[in-house]
Structure formats: structure tokens, C-alpha cells
Amino acid sequence: MKAKDWIKTILLLTPGIGLIVLLIGTVVYIAIAQSFGLYNLGGEDQLTIAYWTKMLGRKLYMRSVNYSLYIGFWSALLSVALAYPIAIWLRKPFSGSIAIGAILKAPLLVHGLVAAFLFVNVIAYHGIVNQFMQWIGFWDAPRTMQNDKGAIGILVLQVWKNMPFALLILTGSVQSISDDVLDAARDLGAHSFSRFRKVIAPLTISAMQAALVIIFIGAVADFSFQTIAGPTNRQSLAQLMVFFKGNGRWHDAAVVGSTLMICALFGSALLAIVVRFIVKGGRFK
Amino acid sequence: MKAIELHGLEKRFDDFVAVQALDLTVEKGEFLTLLGPSGCGKTTLLKLISGFFEPTKGTISLNGQDITKAPPESRDTAMCFQSYALFPHLDVRENLEFGLKENRVSREERKNRLDDIVHHLDLGSQLEKLPNELSGGQQQRVALGRALVMRPSVILFDEPLSNLDAKLRDSVRLEIRRIQQDYGLTAIYVTHDQSEALALSDRVLVMNKGSMEQLATPEDLYSRPATSFVADFIGNANIMDAEVIEQKDDTHWFLETPIGKLLVASDKAPVASEIRTCWRPERIELFSPAELAEPKDNLIKATVRDRSFQGGFTDLFFEAEGMSFRLQVQDASIHPGDEITFRIAPEGIILLEAKA
Numbered sequence: 001m002k003a004k005d006w007i008k009t010i011l012l013l014t015p016g017i018g019l020i021v022l023l024i025g026t027v028v029y030i031a032i033a034q035s036f037g038l039y040n041l042g043g044e045d046q047l048t049i050a051y052w053t054k055m056l057g058r059k060l061y062m063r064s065v066n067y068s069l070y071i072g073f074w075s076a077l078l079s080v081a082l083a084y085p086i087a088i089w090l091r092k093p094f095s096g097s098i099a100i101g102a103i104l105k106a107p108l109l110v111h112g113l114v115a116a117f118l119f120v121n122v123i124a125y126h127g128i129v130n131q132f133m134q135w136i137g138f139w140d141a142p143r144t145m146q147n148d149k150g151a152i153g154i155l156v157l158q159v160w161k162n163m164p165f166a167l168l169i170l171t172g173s174v175q176s177i178s179d180d181v182l183d184a185a186r187d188l189g190a191h192s193f194s195r196f197r198k199v200i201a202p203l204t205i206s207a208m209q210a211a212l213v214i215i216f217i218g219a220v221a222d223f224s225f226q227t228i229a230g231p232t233n234r235q236s237l238a239q240l241m242v243f244f245k246g247n248g249r250w251h252d253a254a255v256v257g258s259t260l261m262i263c264a265l266f267g268s269a270l271l272a273i274v275v276r277f278i279v280k281g282g283r284f285k
Numbered sequence: 286m287k288a289i290e291l292h293g294l295e296k297r298f299d300d301f302v303a304v305q306a307l308d309l310t311v312e313k314g315e316f317l318t319l320l321g322p323s324g325c326g327k328t329t330l331l332k333l334i335s336g337f338f339e340p341t342k343g344t345i346s347l348n349g350q351d352i353t354k355a356p357p358e359s360r361d362t363a364m365c366f367q368s369y370a371l372f373p374h375l376d377v378r379e380n381l382e383f384g385l386k387e388n389r390v391s392r393e394e395r396k397n398r399l400d401d402i403v404h405h406l407d408l409g410s411q412l413e414k415l416p417n418e419l420s421g422g423q424q425q426r427v428a429l430g431r432a433l434v435m436r437p438s439v440i441l442f443d444e445p446l447s448n449l450d451a452k453l454r455d456s457v458r459l460e461i462r463r464i465q466q467d468y469g470l471t472a473i474y475v476t477h478d479q480s481e482a483l484a485l486s487d488r489v490l491v492m493n494k495g496s497m498e499q500l501a502t503p504e505d506l507y508s509r510p511a512t513s514f515v516a517d518f519i520g521n522a523n524i525m526d527a528e529v530i531e532q533k534d535d536t537h538w539f540l541e542t543p544i545g546k547l548l549v550a551s552d553k554a555p556v557a558s559e560i561r562t563c564w565r566p567e568r569i570e571l572f573s574p575a576e577l578a579e580p581k582d583n584l585i586k587a588t589v590r591d592r593s594f595q596g597g598f599t600d601l602f603f604e605a606e607g608m609s610f611r612l613q614v615q616d617a618s619i620h621p622g623d624e625i626t627f628r629i630a631p632e633g634i635i636l637l638e639a640k641a
Contacts, residue, residue: 180370183337186357187364188384188435198383202374280374 034254041250051251068237072220072267075158076212083166087174105164112161116228119157120146153229158219166211173207201279212275213268220264288313288439288471294343296329303329305495316465318474318482321492327475328443335441336360348438363432367444369424371416377427378412384435402430422453442474458485479519491515513637516563523610524563526640529555543606548582550631557639567613568633572626581628589623
């Protein structure tokens with residue numbers, strides 16, 4: 001393209017993309033600047049790495065980073081892993097398939113906070129599961145499932161909420177694979193899992209990456225599920241950030257916020273690259 | 286030896302019968318073509334043999350083994366798809382090796398088979414390319430190679446040439462036949478193109494509405510169609526109703542037809558007194574007025590209504606009793622309005638089914 005064309009393109013894109021870049025850029029800039037002592041809301045600005053140094057030395061912070069990454073990775077992987085077989089099952093229309101697809105996607109319409117409350121009703125000490133298990137005689141006494149230390153409840157909630165989104169993205173992608181290509185694989189001796197691993201997954205890799213990245217970014221920054229149903233012995237990064245902010249420690253909150261952005265950026269990139277590498281059989285072509 | 290045997294095969298999709306009561310035997314090394322119009326059941330039959338459809342009734346045997354319930358991945362067949370169905374994310378080498386790897390063929394054997402097929406199909410320079418970097422003909426060759434490299438008992442072709450242009454179709458058609466003969470493969474080939482069927486096959490199965498209309502060699506199919514459907518579908522034919530008015534001897538009958546009284550020579554007797562009959566437009570003799578002095582049977586006088594020059598021959602059209610008939614002649618000097626006299630040899634008239 002000539003310089004004139006470049007200028008024309010940039011001018012045409014500026015009202016839309018330019019505004020987005022400006023808004024996001026401002027927020028990112030302020031968060032990062034604040035984590036280095038600037039934009040001080042309670043005193044003099046002072047450019048320093050003291051907040052980062054102090055935070056990196058705190059166990060609480062490192063546990064939050066690990067915990068948020070754990071929730072992010074497992075939520076993304078489990079949601080996509082569960083969505084794939086359903087997307088393949090719904091690939092060809094059959095009687096009732098539209099209704100099943102619609103029901104499966106219903107959690108998309110439920111807000112995360114509401115979903116968490118519904119979930120608590122199910123797993124609470126006097127919740128539905130405990131009552132049911134006692135009624136059928138499996139358990140003698142109720143068990144504690146809410147706020148479990150392994151964060152299984154959070155993962156269940158994340159998968160429940162995010163699987164429909166993965167399904168939405170993957171269904172279209174799986175449906176775009178021609179019947180002949182799948183039949184050819186079968187004709188050449190490929191069994192179900194082999195067809196998935198060698199044909200379906202590589203041909204839907206872009207959709208898979210998109211689903212993983214978007215779910216990961218959402219889950220790594222989880223606040224609402226964690227607050228209601230999460231373990232009490234550790235905090236997610238979002239929870240920690242809100243905690244610092246609530247105590248007026250804006251620079252510490254900015255450090256955690258910046259960490260969250262870094263985790264989301266590098267974690268999602270790593271996830272996308274590793275998945276592509278695995279699915280493509282050890283190459284990036 | 287029998288490669289494939291079908292007994293009482295039937296496939297229903299709810300109330301629609303796609304294939305009905307079909308019995309068929311395909312010999313080892315034979316090239317059989319399933320021919321018929323769209324929706325006649327030929328692709329369904331191919332998918333029944335390959336295992337993608339399960340029959341509603343009947344059995345399928347491959348090399349004497351019942352494979353009716355076996356899934357496609359367990360059958361010793363390989364399919365060439367109409368759309369080629371190459372794996373778009375794999376290069377040519379990986380496409381060719383896909384089935385071998387799935388069947389855990391040893392690395393050495395894989396290399397031998399790959400070298401052989403690459404040499405046979407001249408794919409050496411394409412191995413690192415992705416399917417979308419190949420032309421239609423090259424893609425077709427890769428699809429063929431991917432099936433052949435499996436060395437299946439039976440290779441199944443589902444209209445493999447329909448996406449190629451006419452010129453390429455001719456050359457790939459010859460290539461398919463050559464490879465099938467080189468490898469001694471049993472092939473079942475689906476097409477709706479009668480010229481493809483006639484050029485390639487040892488035998489042709491003509492299908493209509495899910496049933497077998499006729500199974501014969503290409504020559505027999507053309508010269509001795511069993512029904513007016515086959516006569517009309519294979520090549521050009523002038524089909525007309527006729528009444529059997531007299532039997533001359535064991536092999537000759539006189540028929541009353543829209544173009545006059547005709548003598549017919551046939552080794553099978555007419556199936557009814559009112560039947561359908563046909564003759565091929567090119568199997569006629571034109572007569573000049575001087576030659577008409579000598580009396581002959583089956584002489585027909587007609588006035589040319591339309592003419593269509595085709596290069597190597599000319600189509601002439603005339604009408605009798607409201608029906609249009611076609612003649613194919615070498616003489617390009619005849620024009621609409623000209624009076625012509627021609628003769629159909631008694632052997633050139635074919636007796637078909639009873640008049641409906």
C-alpha cells in the first residue's frame with residue numbers, strides 16, 4: 001500500500017478502533033503508573049518500585065497469583081473439553097437438537113452472581129445435594145461442600161457458566177467440517193478419538209483457541225464466584241485487588257491489577273500456543 | 286472369485302425406499318459402474334457397501350465374509366469421494382500416509398507403499414504441498430493415491446470426476462482405468478455420466494428408483510437395452526410403441542409402428558402383443574433415389590424438419606404420428622424440407638418391455 005492509502009485506512013479506522021485503544025490504553029496506563037507510585041490519591045506522587053518489591057515478597061500475593069492461574073487454566077480447559085463432544089453430537093441436526101442446544105446455552109443468560117447463589121443453594125450444608133444424599137441413605141450427616149479448599153465448587157461454576165460459550169463457538173466451527181472429510185478419515189480406519197485428535201481438533205483449532213483465551217481471561221479475573229462460593233483460605237487476584245482498594249491502598253491494588261493484566265495476557269497467549277502445538281502434533285505450521 | 290456379494294439389499298429412509306431388493310455379485314478385479322439419474326440410489330448403494338449406511342434388510346459380503354454390520358473403519362474398502370475429501374490441514378504426504386498410520390503399518394512398509402504410489406501417480410513434486418495449493422486434477426490424484434495406498438480389496442468411487450473440466454476428465458478417467466488394471470483392483474464406480482460408464486467399465490449396473498434396471502457389459506447395454514429407461518438413458522434412442530402383427534419365423538416378427546410396418550430380428554420373443562421398441566439414430570442406412578430400384582424391407586420415407594450439425598456427424602429430425610425421431614448421418618448436405626429415405630436393419634430394432 002502507498003502512504004496515501006495507509007493514511008486513508010488509519011483515518012477510517014480511527015473513530016472506532018482509535019477510541020477503543022484510547023480508552024483501554026488510558027486505564028492500562030493509569031493502573032501501571034499507579035503501581036509505580038504515580039497518580040497517588042492520598043499524597044505526593046513518587047516514582048518507585050517499592051510497591052512491587054513489597055508485594056512480590058508477600059505469600060498472600062503469590063498464593064493469589066497461583067490460585068487465579070489455576071482457576072483460569074482449569075476452567076478454560078474443562079469448559080472446552082466438555083463442549084467438544086456436545087458440539088460434535090449436535091453437529092448434524094436431529095429431532096430435538098435445536099431445543100437441546102438452546103437449553104445447553106441457557107447459562108449464558110444467567111448472570112454470574114445469580115449463578116453462584118443458585119449453586120450455593122445446591123451445595124450448601126443444608127442444600128439440595130446434602131438433603132438428597134441423606135434422603136436416599138448414602139450419607140448419614142450433611143457434608144461441607146461450600147467454600148471447599150480445592151476450589152472444586154468454583155471450577156464447577158466456571159464450567160457451568162463458560163461451557164455454553166465454548167459450545168457456541170465450537171458448534172459453528174465443527175459444523176463447518178464437511179461430512180466427506182470425516183467420512184474419509186473413518187474410511188481410512190480412524191476411530192472416534194483418532195478422528196477427533198487428527199481431524200476435528202486441528203480443523204477447529206482457531207475456534208478452540210478463541211474459546212480457551214476468552215474463558216481463561218474471564219476466569220482468571222473471577223470475583224463474583226470466588227466471593228460467594230470460593231475457598232476461604234485464599235483469595236483470587238480480583239478479590240485481593242478489591243481488598244486493597246477497600247482499605248485505601250491504591251498502589252497495592254494497582255500492583256495486583258497490573259498482575260492480573262499480565263497473567264491474562266501471558267497466560268492466554270501461553271495457553272493458545274501450547275494447545276496449537278499439541279493439536280498440530282508438535283509443530284506450528 | 287467373488288469380491289462382493291449383495292443379497293436382498295434394501296435401504297429405507299422412513300417411507301422412502303432408496304435401494305430395494307438388490308442382488309449383485311462383483312468378481313475380483315472387475316470394474317463395475319453404478320449408473321443412473323440423480324436420486325436413483327447409486328450413492329446410497331455405495332455407502333451401504335462402504336459401511337456409512339446400514340442396510341434395512343439384506344446382507345453384504347466381502348471376500349466371502351459377512352460385513353453387513355461392520356463399521357467403515359473395519360472394512361477392507363477404500364473410497365474416493367466426489368469432493369476428494371482431502372484433509373486440508375495435512376500436506377500431500379500426510380494425506381497419503383493417514384490411513385497407513387491409522388492401521389499401524391510399519392514405517393518401512395509405509396515408505397515402500399508411498400514411494401510406489403507417488404511414482405505411479407507422479408506426485409513426487411507435490412508431497413510438501415497442502416491440498417489448497419493443488420489443482421483439481423492433482424487433488425483428484427492425491428485422493429486416488431490415498432485410497433490406493435491402502436491396497437483395499439475393493440475401491441469405491443463416488444462420482445470422482447464430476448468436479449473436473451471435460452478435458453481433464455478424459456485423461457483422469459483413463460488414468461483410473463490404467464491404475465485399476467495395474468493393481469488388479471476390484472472397483473465400484475458411481476456416475477450419472479453414461480459415456481464415463483461405457484468407457485471405463487467391465488459391467489454397468491443401471492439403476493432406477495432404487496432398483497436394478499439392467500446389469501450388462503457396456504456393449505450389451507448399448508446394443509440390447511432391456512427397457513426403454515435403459516435405452517433412453519444410454520446414448521440416443523428412438524423409442525416408440527409397436528404392435529406385433531405377425532411372426533415370420535422363430536427370430537423374426539413384423540411390427541406396426543408410427544413410422545410404418547417394420548421387420549424385427551431378435552433372439553428373444555416379444556413379451557406382449559403391444560410392446561415398446563427402439564432403434565439407435567446412427568444404426569440406419571441412407572438411400573439415394575437410384576438405389577431404391579431394388580426392393581428392401583424396413584424402408585422409411587421422411588421429410589427432414591430440423592437439422593443440427595455436430596462436426597463429425599449431423600443430427601436430422603423428422604416427425605411421424607406426432608412423435609419426433611432423430612437420425613445421425615455423415616452427410617452434412619441434407620437440410621430441413623429435404624425428402625430422405627432410410628432403412629433400419631431388422632437387427633437394429635430392439636424389442637423392449639410391454640406397453641404400459
